[in-house]
Amino acid sequence: MTATILDGTKVAKRADQVFQETVQELKQHQIIPGLAVILVGDNPASAVYVRNKQRRAEKIGLNYQLFHLPVTVSQDELLELIQRLNQDPQVDGLMVQMPLPAQIDAMVVMNTIAPEKDVDGFSIANVGRLWSGMFGNFPGTPRGIMRLLHEYQVPIAGQHAVVIGRSDIVGKPMAALLLRENATVTIAHSHTRDLRSLTRQADILVVAVGQAGLISGADIKPGAVVVDVGMNRNEAGKLVGDIDFPSVAQVAKMVTPVPGGVGPMTITGLLEQVVTLAQRRVEQND
Numbered sequence: 313m314t315a316t317i318l319d320g321t322k323v324a325k326r327a328d329q330v331f332q333e334t335v336q337e338l339k340q341h342q343i344i345p346g347l348a349v350i351l352v353g354d355n356p357a358s359a360v361y362v363r364n365k366q367r368r369a370e371k372i373g374l375n376y377q378l379f380h381l382p383v384t385v386s387q388d389e390l391l392e393l394i395q396r397l398n399q400d401p402q403v404d405g406l407m408v409q410m411p412l413p414a415q416i417d418a419m420v421v422m423n424t425i426a427p428e429k430d431v432d433g434f435s436i437a438n439v440g441r442l443w444s445g446m447f448g449n450f451p452g453t454p455r456g457i458m459r460l461l462h463e464y465q466v467p468i469a470g471q472h473a474v475v476i477g478r479s480d481i482v483g484k485p486m487a488a489l490l491l492r493e494n495a496t497v498t499i500a501h502s503h504t505r506d507l508r509s510l511t512r513q514a515d516i517l518v519v520a521v522g523q524a525g526l527i528s529g530a531d532i533k534p535g536a537v538v539v540d541v542g543m544n545r546n547e548a549g550k551l552v553g554d555i556d557f558p559s560v561a562q563v564a565k566m567v568t569p570v571p572g573g574v575g576p577m578t579i580t581g582l583l584e585q586v587v588t589l590a591q592r593r594v595e596q597n598d
Protein backbone atom coordinates (compact mmCIF):
# COMPACT_ATOMS: atom_id res chain seq x y z
CA MET A 313 0.00 0.00 0.00
CA THR A 314 1.13 3.54 -0.62
CA ALA A 315 -0.57 6.11 1.54
CA THR A 316 -2.53 9.12 0.35
CA ILE A 317 -0.69 12.32 1.24
CA LEU A 318 -2.68 14.68 3.48
CA ASP A 319 -1.63 17.79 1.59
CA GLY A 320 -1.58 20.67 4.08
CA THR A 321 -0.29 23.18 1.54
CA LYS A 322 -3.18 22.48 -0.82
CA VAL A 323 -5.88 22.45 1.88
CA ALA A 324 -4.42 25.64 3.37
CA LYS A 325 -4.67 27.40 -0.01
CA ARG A 326 -8.27 26.33 -0.37
CA ALA A 327 -9.09 27.53 3.15
CA ASP A 328 -7.42 30.90 2.45
CA GLN A 329 -9.79 31.42 -0.50
CA VAL A 330 -12.79 30.79 1.75
CA PHE A 331 -11.41 33.12 4.44
CA GLN A 332 -10.70 35.79 1.83
CA GLU A 333 -14.35 35.75 0.73
CA THR A 334 -15.53 35.97 4.34
CA VAL A 335 -13.21 38.92 4.95
CA GLN A 336 -14.62 40.66 1.85
CA GLU A 337 -18.14 40.22 3.24
CA LEU A 338 -17.07 41.57 6.63
CA LYS A 339 -15.60 44.62 4.94
CA GLN A 340 -19.08 45.39 3.60
CA HIS A 341 -20.10 45.67 7.25
CA GLN A 342 -17.19 48.10 7.79
CA ILE A 343 -15.33 45.42 9.73
CA ILE A 344 -11.72 44.57 8.94
CA PRO A 345 -10.61 41.57 10.99
CA GLY A 346 -7.44 42.48 12.86
CA LEU A 347 -4.57 40.24 13.95
CA ALA A 348 -1.75 41.55 16.12
CA VAL A 349 1.37 39.43 16.58
CA ILE A 350 4.01 40.20 19.18
CA LEU A 351 7.47 38.81 18.46
CA VAL A 352 10.19 39.13 21.09
CA GLY A 353 13.83 38.79 20.03
CA ASP A 354 15.36 37.28 16.92
CA ASN A 355 14.86 33.51 17.11
CA PRO A 356 15.38 32.46 13.45
CA ALA A 357 12.64 29.78 13.48
CA SER A 358 10.14 32.24 14.95
CA ALA A 359 11.07 34.75 12.26
CA VAL A 360 10.18 32.18 9.56
CA TYR A 361 6.82 31.30 11.17
CA VAL A 362 5.88 34.92 11.73
CA ARG A 363 6.76 35.78 8.13
CA ASN A 364 4.54 32.92 6.89
CA LYS A 365 1.70 34.16 9.11
CA GLN A 366 2.04 37.70 7.83
CA ARG A 367 2.03 36.60 4.18
CA ARG A 368 -1.11 34.49 4.65
CA ALA A 369 -2.90 37.07 6.85
CA GLU A 370 -2.31 39.83 4.30
CA LYS A 371 -3.36 37.55 1.44
CA ILE A 372 -6.79 36.99 2.97
CA GLY A 373 -7.14 40.71 3.73
CA LEU A 374 -6.65 40.89 7.48
CA ASN A 375 -5.42 44.04 9.15
CA TYR A 376 -2.12 42.54 10.29
CA GLN A 377 0.14 44.29 12.77
CA LEU A 378 3.52 43.01 13.90
CA PHE A 379 5.09 44.30 17.11
CA HIS A 380 8.75 43.30 17.14
CA LEU A 381 10.29 43.86 20.59
CA PRO A 382 13.98 43.54 21.49
CA VAL A 383 15.13 40.39 23.32
CA THR A 384 15.96 42.59 26.35
CA VAL A 385 12.38 43.89 26.77
CA SER A 386 11.10 43.70 30.36
CA GLN A 387 8.03 41.70 31.31
CA ASP A 388 6.29 44.90 32.40
CA GLU A 389 6.83 46.54 29.03
CA LEU A 390 5.45 43.47 27.25
CA LEU A 391 2.40 43.32 29.55
CA GLU A 392 1.75 47.02 28.96
CA LEU A 393 1.67 46.48 25.19
CA ILE A 394 -0.70 43.52 25.62
CA GLN A 395 -3.03 45.60 27.80
CA ARG A 396 -3.07 48.36 25.20
CA LEU A 397 -3.95 45.88 22.43
CA ASN A 398 -6.60 44.26 24.67
CA GLN A 399 -8.34 47.66 24.61
CA ASP A 400 -7.87 48.31 20.90
CA PRO A 401 -11.14 47.67 19.02
CA GLN A 402 -9.24 47.15 15.73
CA VAL A 403 -7.60 44.04 17.16
CA ASP A 404 -9.75 40.90 17.07
CA GLY A 405 -6.92 38.46 17.68
CA LEU A 406 -3.70 38.90 19.61
CA MET A 407 -0.83 36.46 20.00
CA VAL A 408 2.65 36.41 21.46
CA GLN A 409 5.01 34.15 19.53
CA MET A 410 6.71 31.48 21.66
CA PRO A 411 9.39 30.87 22.88
CA LEU A 412 10.01 33.93 25.06
CA PRO A 413 13.33 35.00 26.65
CA ALA A 414 14.08 33.84 30.21
CA GLN A 415 13.19 37.11 31.99
CA ILE A 416 9.57 36.71 30.86
CA ASP A 417 7.06 34.30 32.41
CA ALA A 418 5.07 32.84 29.51
CA MET A 419 2.22 31.78 31.81
CA VAL A 420 1.70 35.36 33.01
CA VAL A 421 1.88 36.66 29.42
CA MET A 422 -0.72 34.18 28.13
CA ASN A 423 -3.11 35.02 30.91
CA THR A 424 -2.76 38.78 30.41
CA ILE A 425 -4.18 38.51 26.88
CA ALA A 426 -7.97 39.04 27.01
CA PRO A 427 -9.50 35.55 26.60
CA GLU A 428 -11.77 36.79 23.76
CA LYS A 429 -8.66 37.92 21.82
CA ASP A 430 -6.40 35.01 22.77
CA VAL A 431 -6.32 33.37 19.32
CA ASP A 432 -3.72 30.82 20.47
CA GLY A 433 -6.21 29.55 23.05
CA PHE A 434 -3.43 29.29 25.64
CA SER A 435 -5.18 31.19 28.47
CA ILE A 436 -6.82 29.20 31.27
CA ALA A 437 -10.28 30.46 30.32
CA ASN A 438 -9.95 28.99 26.83
CA VAL A 439 -8.38 25.74 28.07
CA GLY A 440 -11.39 25.34 30.38
CA ARG A 441 -13.78 26.08 27.53
CA LEU A 442 -12.03 23.51 25.35
CA TRP A 443 -12.34 20.71 27.90
CA SER A 444 -15.89 21.57 28.93
CA GLY A 445 -17.28 21.45 25.40
CA MET A 446 -18.01 25.18 25.10
CA PHE A 447 -17.34 27.66 22.32
CA GLY A 448 -13.90 29.25 22.70
CA ASN A 449 -10.54 29.99 21.10
CA PHE A 450 -8.51 26.85 20.59
CA PRO A 451 -4.86 26.40 19.55
CA GLY A 452 -4.05 26.65 15.83
CA THR A 453 -2.17 23.38 15.37
CA PRO A 454 -4.90 21.00 16.61
CA ARG A 455 -7.59 23.14 14.96
CA GLY A 456 -5.71 22.95 11.66
CA ILE A 457 -5.21 19.19 12.02
CA MET A 458 -8.96 18.67 12.59
CA ARG A 459 -9.68 20.72 9.48
CA LEU A 460 -7.21 18.61 7.48
CA LEU A 461 -8.83 15.36 8.71
CA HIS A 462 -12.29 16.71 7.83
CA GLU A 463 -11.16 17.72 4.33
CA TYR A 464 -10.05 14.15 3.67
CA GLN A 465 -13.21 12.77 5.29
CA VAL A 466 -11.30 10.80 7.90
CA PRO A 467 -13.82 9.17 10.24
CA ILE A 468 -13.27 10.27 13.85
CA ALA A 469 -16.22 9.16 15.99
CA GLY A 470 -15.55 5.78 17.57
CA GLN A 471 -12.02 5.61 16.15
CA HIS A 472 -9.08 4.95 18.43
CA ALA A 473 -6.87 8.05 18.31
CA VAL A 474 -3.46 7.86 19.95
CA VAL A 475 -1.72 11.19 20.57
CA ILE A 476 1.97 10.97 21.43
CA GLY A 477 3.01 14.10 23.33
CA ARG A 478 1.20 16.03 26.05
CA SER A 479 2.27 19.63 25.51
CA ASP A 480 -0.17 22.43 26.29
CA ILE A 481 0.03 23.73 22.72
CA VAL A 482 -0.38 20.48 20.75
CA GLY A 483 -0.85 17.16 22.58
CA LYS A 484 -3.45 18.13 25.18
CA PRO A 485 -5.66 20.32 22.96
CA MET A 486 -5.38 17.74 20.16
CA ALA A 487 -6.69 15.05 22.50
CA ALA A 488 -9.51 17.38 23.61
CA LEU A 489 -10.66 18.15 20.05
CA LEU A 490 -10.59 14.47 19.05
CA LEU A 491 -12.56 13.62 22.19
CA ARG A 492 -15.09 16.35 21.40
CA GLU A 493 -15.69 14.56 18.09
CA ASN A 494 -16.19 11.25 19.89
CA ALA A 495 -12.89 9.50 19.22
CA THR A 496 -11.58 7.11 21.86
CA VAL A 497 -8.43 8.96 22.85
CA THR A 498 -5.19 7.70 24.38
CA ILE A 499 -2.46 10.18 25.33
CA ALA A 500 1.04 8.71 25.39
CA HIS A 501 4.19 10.47 26.61
CA SER A 502 7.75 9.94 27.81
CA HIS A 503 6.65 7.84 30.81
CA THR A 504 4.38 5.55 28.77
CA ARG A 505 5.30 1.87 29.00
CA ASP A 506 5.36 -0.14 25.77
CA LEU A 507 4.56 2.77 23.45
CA ARG A 508 4.58 0.55 20.37
CA SER A 509 1.80 -1.73 21.57
CA LEU A 510 -0.36 1.44 21.74
CA THR A 511 0.69 2.96 18.43
CA ARG A 512 -0.11 -0.34 16.69
CA GLN A 513 -3.71 -0.05 17.90
CA ALA A 514 -4.24 3.50 16.61
CA ASP A 515 -6.68 4.21 13.79
CA ILE A 516 -5.48 7.83 13.99
CA LEU A 517 -1.94 8.42 15.23
CA VAL A 518 -0.77 11.97 16.02
CA VAL A 519 2.94 12.26 16.73
CA ALA A 520 4.02 15.47 18.47
CA VAL A 521 7.26 14.72 20.29
CA GLY A 522 10.15 16.43 18.52
CA GLN A 523 12.23 13.33 17.86
CA ALA A 524 13.11 12.46 14.27
CA GLY A 525 12.42 8.86 13.26
CA LEU A 526 10.45 8.00 16.41
CA ILE A 527 7.74 6.11 14.51
CA SER A 528 8.29 3.83 11.52
CA GLY A 529 6.08 1.60 9.40
CA ALA A 530 6.49 -1.37 11.77
CA ASP A 531 4.99 0.67 14.65
CA ILE A 532 1.62 1.42 13.06
CA LYS A 533 -1.56 -0.44 12.24
CA PRO A 534 -2.04 -1.13 8.51
CA GLY A 535 -4.48 1.45 7.14
CA ALA A 536 -3.93 3.98 9.94
CA VAL A 537 -4.07 7.76 9.43
CA VAL A 538 -0.78 9.26 10.63
CA VAL A 539 -0.32 12.96 11.46
CA ASP A 540 3.25 14.14 11.95
CA VAL A 541 3.55 17.34 14.01
CA GLY A 542 7.33 17.06 14.47
CA MET A 543 9.64 19.82 13.27
CA ASN A 544 13.25 18.74 13.56
CA ARG A 545 16.34 19.78 11.64
CA ASN A 546 18.51 16.92 10.36
CA GLU A 547 22.32 17.04 9.88
CA ALA A 548 21.84 18.67 6.48
CA GLY A 549 19.68 21.40 8.08
CA LYS A 550 16.56 20.03 6.39
CA LEU A 551 13.18 20.14 8.16
CA VAL A 552 12.05 16.61 9.12
CA GLY A 553 9.14 15.33 11.19
CA ASP A 554 8.91 12.66 13.90
CA ILE A 555 8.10 9.75 11.59
CA ASP A 556 10.17 7.74 9.14
CA PHE A 557 8.04 8.86 6.21
CA PRO A 558 8.99 6.25 3.54
CA SER A 559 8.26 3.23 5.76
CA VAL A 560 5.10 4.75 7.29
CA ALA A 561 3.76 5.56 3.81
CA GLN A 562 4.03 1.83 2.95
CA VAL A 563 1.66 0.84 5.78
CA ALA A 564 -0.62 3.83 6.44
CA LYS A 565 -3.77 4.76 4.56
CA MET A 566 -3.01 8.48 4.88
CA VAL A 567 -0.03 10.44 6.13
CA THR A 568 1.05 14.09 6.46
CA PRO A 569 4.37 15.19 4.96
CA VAL A 570 6.88 17.55 6.63
CA PRO A 571 7.08 20.25 5.41
CA GLY A 572 3.73 20.85 3.72
CA GLY A 573 1.50 19.04 6.20
CA VAL A 574 0.69 20.29 9.68
CA GLY A 575 2.81 23.50 9.44
CA PRO A 576 0.65 25.33 6.88
CA MET A 577 -2.49 24.03 8.63
CA THR A 578 -1.33 25.57 11.92
CA ILE A 579 -1.57 28.98 10.28
CA THR A 580 -4.94 28.00 8.80
CA GLY A 581 -6.18 27.20 12.30
CA LEU A 582 -5.06 30.62 13.50
CA LEU A 583 -6.62 32.52 10.58
CA GLU A 584 -9.87 30.57 10.98
CA GLN A 585 -9.92 31.66 14.61
CA VAL A 586 -9.39 35.35 13.79
CA VAL A 587 -12.04 35.36 11.07
CA THR A 588 -14.52 33.64 13.40
CA LEU A 589 -13.95 36.33 16.05
CA ALA A 590 -14.54 39.14 13.54
CA GLN A 591 -17.74 37.44 12.39
CA ARG A 592 -18.96 37.48 15.96
CA ARG A 593 -18.22 41.22 16.05
CA VAL A 594 -20.75 41.64 13.19
CA GLU A 595 -23.34 39.51 14.98
CA GLN A 596 -22.96 41.65 18.10
CA ASN A 597 -23.42 44.86 16.06
CA ASP A 598 -26.53 43.58 14.29
Ligand SMILES: Nc1nc(=O)c2c([nH]1)NC[C@@H]1CN(c3ccc(C(=O)N[C@@H](CCC(=O)O)C(=O)O)cc3)C=[N+]21
Pocket residue numbers: 360361364407408409410411432452453551570571572573574575576578579
Ligand atom coordinates in the same frame (compact mmCIF):
# COMPACT_ATOMS: atom_id res chain seq x y z
N1 LIG B 1 2.25 31.67 20.35
C1 LIG B 1 2.58 30.78 19.42
N2 LIG B 1 1.65 30.32 18.56
C2 LIG B 1 1.98 29.41 17.59
O1 LIG B 1 1.12 28.97 16.80
C3 LIG B 1 3.34 28.99 17.49
C4 LIG B 1 4.26 29.49 18.41
N3 LIG B 1 3.85 30.39 19.35
N4 LIG B 1 5.55 29.08 18.38
C5 LIG B 1 6.02 28.11 17.44
C6 LIG B 1 4.92 27.23 16.87
C7 LIG B 1 5.26 26.61 15.53
N5 LIG B 1 4.35 27.21 14.56
C8 LIG B 1 4.45 27.02 13.18
C9 LIG B 1 3.87 27.85 12.25
C10 LIG B 1 4.06 27.65 10.88
C11 LIG B 1 4.83 26.62 10.39
C12 LIG B 1 5.05 26.47 8.94
O2 LIG B 1 4.67 27.31 8.16
N6 LIG B 1 5.72 25.37 8.49
C13 LIG B 1 6.04 25.10 7.10
C14 LIG B 1 7.51 25.30 6.74
C15 LIG B 1 8.37 26.03 7.72
C16 LIG B 1 9.86 25.96 7.41
O3 LIG B 1 10.25 25.81 6.23
O4 LIG B 1 10.64 26.05 8.38
C17 LIG B 1 5.70 23.65 6.79
O5 LIG B 1 5.68 22.81 7.69
O6 LIG B 1 5.47 23.34 5.61
C18 LIG B 1 5.41 25.76 11.31
C19 LIG B 1 5.20 25.96 12.68
C20 LIG B 1 3.53 28.07 15.22
N7 LIG B 1 3.77 28.08 16.54
